[in-house]
Amino acid sequence: MSLIQLIDFKILGDERGSLVSLEQNKNIPFDIKRVYYLFDTKSNEARGFHAHKALRQVGVCVKGSCSIKMDNGLQQKTVVLNSSEKGLLIDVMQWHEMYDFSGDCVFMVLASDYYDEEDYIRDYDEFIRLVKSES
Numbered sequence: 001m002s003l004i005q006l007i008d009f010k011i012l013g014d015e016r017g018s019l020v021s022l023e024q025n026k027n028i029p030f031d032i033k034r035v036y037y038l039f040d041t042k043s044n045e046a047r048g049f050h051a052h053k054a055l056r057q058v059g060v061c062v063k064g065s066c067s068i069k070m071d072n073g074l075q076q077k078t079v080v081l082n083s084s085e086k087g088l089l090i091d092v093m094q095w096h097e098m099y100d101f102s103g104d105c106v107f108m109v110l111a112s113d114y115y116d117e118e119d120y121i122r123d124y125d126e127f128i129r130l131v132k133s134e135s
């Protein structure tokens with residue numbers, strides 16, 4: 001499975017403008033229990049720096065752009081998100097770091113579960129230990 005999994009959203013548009021519809025278990029590959037979004041981010045402030053044990057997420061840069069470094073403990077890849085037509089799957093056990101936010105960036109995240117700090121792995125060494133213990 002590729003580390004960078006982008007989902008192409010179908011654009012429903014007409015002369016009045018564009019529209020994207022996100023539906024659980026259709027173009028979003030899980031039940032959606034939570035939606036949150038980042039805005040007023042700073043270009044020099046990176047965020048994330050964690051992985052999740054069970055949570056699955058899809059991130060969409062609905063306005064502006066940002067970069068995300070994805071890391072599954074074996075390889076690292078960076079993707080620039082600058083389109084409201086694409087979602088990035090942030091799957092379980094994928095360490096992610098977001099940075100280079102444009103001033104107008106609005107980054108929306110669809111999540112498969114409610115917020116639960118217990119599901120976070122915020123220590124990179126612990127993340128690597130868990131990846132190795134699972135392989």
Ligand code: TYD
Nearest residue numbers: 034035036038046047048049050114115116
């Ligand atoms: P944090 O995990 O540091 O954000 P990021 O992953 O973007 O670096 O979250 C910031 C704060 O918001 C932290 O105190 C946890 C809280 N929070 C919630 O209460 N609910 C949520 O759905 C999220 C994502 C965060």
